[in-house]
Amino acid sequence: MRDELAAKPLDRAVLGGFAELARSADGPVVDVGCGPGRVTAHLDTLGLPVFGMDLSPEMVAEARRRHPTLRFDEGSMLALEYEDGSLGEIVAWYSIIHVPDEHLPAVFAEFRRVLTAGGFLQLAFQTGEGIKHRTEAAGHAISLDFHRRRPERVAELLERAGLSVRARLLREPDEEGDFPEETPQGFLLARKPLGDRGA
Numbered sequence: 296m297r298d299e300l301a302a303k304p305l306d307r308a309v310l311g312g313f314a315e316l317a318r319s320a321d322g323p324v325v326d327v328g329c330g331p332g333r334v335t336a337h338l339d340t341l342g343l344p345v346f347g348m349d350l351s352p353e354m355v356a357e358a359r360r361r362h363p364t365l366r367f368d369e370g371s372m373l374a375l376e377y378e379d380g381s382l383g384e385i386v387a388w389y390s391i392i393h394v395p396d397e398h399l400p401a402v403f404a405e406f407r408r409v410l411t412a413g414g415f416l417q418l419a420f421q422t423g424e425g426i427k428h429r430t431e432a433a434g435h436a437i438s439l440d441f442h443r444r445r446p447e448r449v450a451e452l453l454e455r456a457g458l459s460v461r462a463r464l465l466r467e468p469d470e471e472g473d474f475p476e477e478t479p480q481g482f483l484l485a486r487k488p489l490g491d492r493g494a
Contacts, residue, residue, distance in 0.1 A: 300337055305466055306419070309482050310334065313386060313417040314341040316484075320383025321411045327372055328390020332358030335365055338386065348375075372402045377409045385410060386417045391449075392441050399449075403456035410487040416458060418485070422446055422465065423478040446481040458485040 300307055317324050317338075326335040329347030331354060338345040339362075346366035349355050358367040370376050372387075372394065385406050394402055406416050423443035450460045462484040468476035 317384040322383030324384040327387045332362045334388045375405045380411045382409045384415045388419045413489040416485045418483045422481040453485045
């Protein structure tokens with residue numbers, strides 16, 4: 296898989312803004328659903344104390360192969376194996392698109408639990424409605440469901456989980472290049488309230 300970020304300057308700008316916020320974080324940054332580790336590595340180049348986590352042992356192995364100096368854990372978004380309030384920031388870059396609707400509230404509750412008070416969460420996701428099943432991506436055979444969601448629905452679920460939405464961005468689809476997109480791309484920045492010390 297080639298580096299999709301290299302062709303998307305607006306996406307890099309979103310991550311750059313997140314990195315500026317994260318530099319003052321009290322705790323490490325985790326890239327949840329990191330895949331082969333490209334966003335983890337990008338955040339590392341921006342000077343963040345970052346590590347990646349993914350459900351797939353194959354993806355974790357690939358990330359470790361590509362980025363041997365970085366840490367990558369196996370784990371599930373539904374049951375994060377980190378202490379309450381132990382993470383400074385979380386980035387979930389196109390990883391919630393693989394989470395079914397019925398599990399998303401639990402995922403956001405887990406994000407809130409492990410974030411430190413005042414910690415930020417950066418989401419990136421495909422917008423729209425419904426589910427698209429894909430069997431190929433960047434020349435590789437896959438079998439994945441991609442859940443598309445309206446940004447206002449994602450924001451509502453974040454607020455219900457106790458995370459305050461601080462910024463929203465909608466980018467029109469890039470229909471050209473090596474990674475053509477079919478729908479607008481959504482970016483939401485949320486924060487665990489400063490006074491929230493609970494799990």
